[in-house]
Amino acid sequence: MTQASKSDTVDLLRALIRNACVNDGTVGSGHEHRSVETLTQYFGVAGTVFEPQPGRQSLLHRIEGSDPSAPSLLLMGHTDVVPVNASGWSVDPFAAEISNGFVWGRGAIDMLNVTAAMAVAFKPFLTGETPPPPGDLLYLAVADEEAAGTYGAKHITDHAWDQVGADFVLTEIAYPPIDLGGGVRYPVSVGEKGPFWTHVHSTGTPGHGSTPYGSDNALEPLIGGLASLFETPAVVGITDVWRDFISGLGLDPGLESELLDPDRIDGAIDRINASDPRLATYLHACTHLTVSPNVIGGGVKSNMIPDTAVAQIDLRAVPGQDRDDVDRFLGKAMGRYADRLRFEPQADFAATESRPSGSLWEVIVDACEDVTGSRAVVPTLMPASTDARFFRERGAVAYGVGMFDRRVSFPDFLSMFHGNDERVSVESVGLTVTMLERVLDRWRTA
Ligand SMILES: [Zn+2]
Missing domain, CATH: 3.30.70.360 (Alpha-Beta Plaits)
Structure with missing residues (x-):
């Protein structure tokens, strides 16, 4: 990992937490335009902005690959977060404090950590520092994931599939390692209920x-x-x-x-x-x-x-x-x-899943080995819904990928989703951006 990538990701993560894009399910909440502005400043390049309702902005960058027949890859993160009950927190949930080696705040693991790491791993392609992969490479920061994507991924996939459509998608959720007595395994989400x-x-x-x-x-x-x-x-x-x-x-x-x-x-x-x-x-x-x-x-x-x-x-x-x-x-x-x-x-949405095989899966396993020395990747399911479903329904292969140190166990991690004292270790933020950088590098040269 480069120290610069790690500190850029931590800085961006903290800025996204402080933007407090709290989505309470009403159309007037979210205010994701704040994080679109933060990301645009970080990239230094304007992208395509979708805004189906005032303030409900999503940001897209699409880099054309060298081979129009090669598969495209989309990195998608959401910028909204769920509300907090501040009285249950031991810190200010939107101050993005760093203490005891953790970044604390609403969205630290769901999923501003990954949204930030994706931006940092993507930027060298956007600036031309790194040559593009054969297929198109996309970055999409979406609004409204926490309320079914109505003003975010659902709107964009319904109305602008020609712009955001991709063969492969990386998104949430990133799971920490799991060890149930048989040694450490690295879960990757391949489907959701x-x-x-x-x-x-x-x-x-x-x-x-x-x-x-x-x-x-x-x-x-x-x-x-x-x-x-x-x-x-x-x-x-x-x-x-x-x-x-x-x-x-x-x-x-x-x-x-x-x-x-x-x-x-x-x-x-x-x-x-x-x-x-x-x-x-x-x-x-x-x-x-x-x-x-x-x-x-x-x-x-x-x-x-x-x-x-x-x-x-x-x-x-x-x-x-x-x-x-x-x-x-x-x-x-x-x-x-x-x-x-x-x-x-009231809602009938079939579960969606992608098979744990094929070119992107192989790249993930190789990248896991680059980062951890282990190829022990296991596919798993996400009990709740994410924006991945809008892409799987249209035939894309979508996985949830990240990387964590072992300071928070798999079960404790699960309890932090939408819970109190949400936090991510600084080390894990670095591992996640390294993992994504390795995935993109291997994807580019595969
Ligand atoms: Zn999420």
């Missing part, structure tokens, strides 16, 4: 709360159904990505076979949960149609029997599961209440 958000409605007959005998209360089937849902184990889905991940970890053979067996995996995760609950939560999410009832409402007044009630449920499917699986599960899990409930789909 699909949200199948659903509203569950129930209806009843209004009446006076003082005379409930024989009443038809809308809360009864809803609450009964939810209680039954909470007690029903989630449906297992063992996918190719999971098989590749588990068989790449070098686990004890007994544990490996349990984790690959749909009938025994829940028992193995329960056991892991006793010693490492955060890891268990991740392993469970990667292998199940997860179900989380998150909002419930009904009734208007203490003395009125409610005639409507609704629950909002966050369901997430692994690759291969679809709306039919969701409806079948809800119908069965809500038991005897199911036929008094109505399921209303």
Whole structure:
């Protein structure tokens, strides 16, 4: 790693954190124009700016390659961050302090660290210091990733695919190394689960709360159904990505076979949960149609029997599961209440994945060896959604790549996403920019 790349990335990361592009889901939030200005100053060259709503800016640079038939590669990072509850933080979440070897602040790992490192690795191509790769090379800093990309990646891929379209994409999320007893492995995200958000409605007959005998209360089937849902184990889905991940970890053979067996995996995760609950939560999410009832409402007044009630449920499917699986599960899990409930789909997004093979995958494995001396890269899944899906849906191969030191463990890292005291070690920032520089160098000369 060059010291200059590392310190440039740390400086840029701190500037992006201080810009506080907080996206609360409303169109008036985000203010990503601040970070487009920061990046434009850093590059010293104006790019293409997309601004579908005032302030919701995204920045694109596209460098033409030497061979129009060669595959293109896009580096994509988002500049927005989720809100904070400052009272839970031990530092100012937007001061970007450096202490104890960490850069602290909202966005430090999601994903301003990578957005900054991508800019630093990309700049020599933009200035002409490094000759371009055979195919086009693109850098895209997007707004609004934290609210489904409406004013960012979704808008741009829908309206400007001719400008941002690429065969290969590097984006989030960058995972730290993982060691489950079989030695250190380097996870790369190759796919993400699909949200199948659903509203569950129930209806009843209004009446006076003082005379409930024989009443038809809308809360009864809803609450009964939810209680039954909470007690029903989630449906297992063992996918190719999971098989590749588990068989790449070098686990004890007994544990490996349990984790690959749909009938025994829940028992193995329960056991892991006793010693490492955060890891268990991740392993469970990667292998199940997860179900989380998150909002419930009904009734208007203490003395009125409610005639409507609704629950909002966050369901997430692994690759291969679809709306039919969701409806079948809800119908069965809500038991005897199911036929008094109505399921209303709010979002149906199939999981997306790219295979861990091919030219970019090989380059990532080689670059990992350059940086760490190890080729032990394992593909894994992301339980939440990212902008990668807009590109995978159009046929691009997309991976989440970065590099971390071992000061934060894999499970602790997961808990920092959208959590308190988000931070990244200065060393990890340096490793990530080095990793990306090695990827680009190998991509250029492959
Ligand atoms: Zn993110």
